[in-house]
Amino acid sequence: MSDDQKLFVPSQPLPAGRTGVLTPFEPGTRTLTAGTRIAPAFRALPVDIVLEKDVAVTLRDGVTIHVDLFRPTGTDPVPVIVAWSPYGKAQGTSPSVMGIFGMVGLDNSLVSGLEKFEGPDPAYWCAQGYAICNPDIRGVVDSGGDSVIWDRQEGRDCYDLIEWLAEQEWCSGKVAMSGTSYLAASQWFTAAEQPPHLAAINPWEGISDTYRDLVMRGGMPDTGFARQLQEGSFFGENQKEDIIAEAERHPLMDGLWENKIPQFERITVPAYVVASYSNTLHTAGTFRAWRRMASEDKWLRIHNSQEWPDYYDEGNREDLRRFFDHFLLGDDNGWEKTPRVRYSVLDLAGADRVAVPADQFPPADVISTRYYLDARTRTLNATAPTDExxxxxxxxxxxxxxxxLTRFAEETTLVGYPKAHLWVEAQGSDDMDLFVLVQKLDANGTPLQAFTTPNQSALAHDITERGASILRYKGSDGRLxxxxxxxxxxxxxxxxPAHTFDRVEKLSPGEVVDIEIDLLPIGLAFHPGEQLRFIxxxxxxxxxxxxxxxxxxxxNSGRHVIHTGGEHASYLQLPVQSA
Structure with a gap:
């Protein structure tokens, strides 16, 4: 069984930089009055809020976790929104979270500090007639058990919490989930367990396959962020899963990793999914889950920035409220008329289009078009070269x-899924790690890029020059x-294309093989004279x-050879929107 394959290491106590005002274990109920500021940098509460702190909830296997509950005053039952993640339930006022807001250029006064990192703000939602549940999940801070990373176990645990919440006297019996990143990924796992009282989900950018998105993208053991996640979170008293050691011991897809893929076909709950083209961790997983989930009532919005500014934007929050009001409060507010897809088209020169309506993604007027590589001229062409x-x-x-390169003679918009079909050869090696990138150039050949966050300072330039790819968009990438x-x-x-990642097929000397590489979804406009560079x-x-x-x-070692033309007609396939 995959659970027996898991490896664990001791957890560490929550460090000072991750503690907030509400971190100390202090069970009990209190009222936070309107006008209260939990800490000086944060927004004052607009209404009185009842806080039930460190409430014990017992899971099906006997493990006890602790949750903080924020709810409106009064006796009318209200729906509740769950923010499920390993990030301590009281970290909203911690130096760590405040620093992340500073890094992306958000003012901490946007929020009350009561929210979990990347989660819904109780100050706003309680004023709208909702409760918020911030759990410390299995193995985190004061909760029992050993923590796991993006796993079906989390779906079962959250199922138990949802059903417990639905039974509380203050709850209407309607439960939803919301949040970005880890808080989004956990929603796929939970919804697949089909808790009866889960009424809606709102995954706002998150992985949906721990192997393909986090530890082994393209089959490469690129575990830098996984290590940062493992070592910089999951603080507690017991053990935490050692996903780095698991990646070393299980380099191929097997039962361990299959247990870390949600059962998409079991996700049937109404869903408002938010995605972007620019998050090199979350983009592929968010679109994969959107495609494969079985929900009939599902909406997709593709924005043009980064998830944190997008999530806490006032207009986007109001849009989400309309969705929740419809499915949790039963409001006849016309939400069902919302376009099933609203996508963006990036310009990278200040003229992005956002909220473009469509019935599907890619839109129906998109045609997958092959651009053939020509090694002699280093160009991309509509027809394959005859000569190899x-x-x-x-x-x-x-x-x-x-x-x-290819230069566009007329206005051209790409919206959808690019892929590369290449014929390749390794000289002096039996394998290749290949990276590909679709890049936009202006008419003079200058690469165009765009920051995804409000922070465009000198420091933002420095940290995104050779990394921090989620903060500056440089094009659609892929790897294999x-x-x-x-x-x-x-x-x-x-x-x-999707790869099994369950077998190794090394290259022989002189062997030329064809490969397919999926690139991140794209929404990109090219004006006459502008160019596309494929690297x-x-x-x-x-x-x-x-x-x-x-x-x-x-x-890698040796030489990488790319074959074009004739029987080895390599091409880049692009989603071209018809004029």
């Missing part, structure tokens, strides 16, 4: 990449370890996801 040709780079050389190229026939589509490299072209994360060193 090759282009190569030496691993560790300068340059250590090859590019192909070539020995793990085997496609999953049941999951792959023409638009989105292939043995080096990670975007760097790390977050500042301070250890960078991955690809397992």
């Amino acid at each position: 040709a090759t282009v190569a780079y030496a691993v560790g050389g300068n340059p250590d990449a090859v590019s192909f 370890r070539v020995s793990l190229r085997h496609l999953d026939e049941t999951l792959s589509t023409d638009e989105v 292939i490299s043995g080096r990670h072209l975007l760097g790390t996801m977050m500042p301070g994360t250890r960078e991955y060193t690809p397992a």
Whole structure:
């Protein structure tokens, strides 16, 4: 069984930088009066809020967790929104969370400090007639048991919490979930367990496959952020899962990792999903879950920034409230008329389009179009070259990449899923770690980029120059370890290839193999004269996801050869919107 494959290490106590005003274990009920500021930097409470602190909840296996409950005063039953994550339930006022708001350029006065990191703010939601439940999950802070990372166990635990909440006398029996990142990913797992009283979910960007999105994207053991997550969270009194050791012991897809993929076909609850094109950790997983979940009532909004500014934006919060009011309060507010998809088109020069309505994603007027690589001219063309040709780079050389260009003669919009179909050869090695990137250039060939957060300071430039890819968008990327190229026939589509990652197929000398690489979904506008550059490299072209994360060193040597034309017609497939 996959649970027997898990590895654990001792947890550590919550460090001072992660503690907030409400961190001390102080069970009891109190009222926070309107006008109260939990700490000086934060917003004053607009209404009186009842706080039930450190309430014990027993899970099905006997483990006790503790939750903080924020609810409106009064006796009318209210629905409750759960924020499920390993980030301590009282960290909203911690130096760590305040520092993250500062890093992205958000003022802490946007929130009350009562919210969990990346979660809904009780100050706002209690004023709208909702309760908020902030749990310390299994193994975290004062809760019992050993913690796990993005796992079906969390879905079962949250099921138990939801059903417990529904029975409380102050609860209407309607429970929802909301939040970004970890708080989004946990919603896939919970909804798949189908708790009877879960009425709606709001996953706001989050992974949906721990192997493919977190520890082994493209089959490469790029575990820098996983290490940061494991060592910088899950503080508690017992043990926490050692996902780094698991990745080393289980480099291929097996039962351990399958237990860390939600059962999408069991997600049937109404869902308001929020995504972006620019989050190199969350984008693929959010779109995957959106595609595969079975919910008939599901909405997708694709924004043009970063998840934290987007989540705490006043207009977006009101939009979410309309969704929750409809499904949790039964309001006949016209939410069902909301377009099922609202997508953005990035311009990277200040003219983004947002909230473009559509019935599906990609929109119905998108045509997957092949742009064939030509090694002789280094261009992308509508037809495959008749003659075969090759282009190569030496691993560790300068340059250590090859590019192909196309210039658009007319207005062109890409919306959907790009992929690369390449014929490749390794010289002096039996494997290749390949990285690809679709980049927008202006008419003069200058690469265009855009910050995703309000902070565009000198420090923001520094930390995003060779990393922190979620904070500055440089294009749509993909990657693949070539020995793990085997496609999953049941999951792959023409638009989105999916790999099994369950077998190793090394390369023989002189062997030319074809591979498919999925790139992150894209929404990008090209004006007449602007260009698209497609880059292939043995080096990670975007760097790390977050500042301070250890960078991955690809397992490459020798030369990488790209074949084009003739029987080896490599191409880049792009989702082109018809005019």
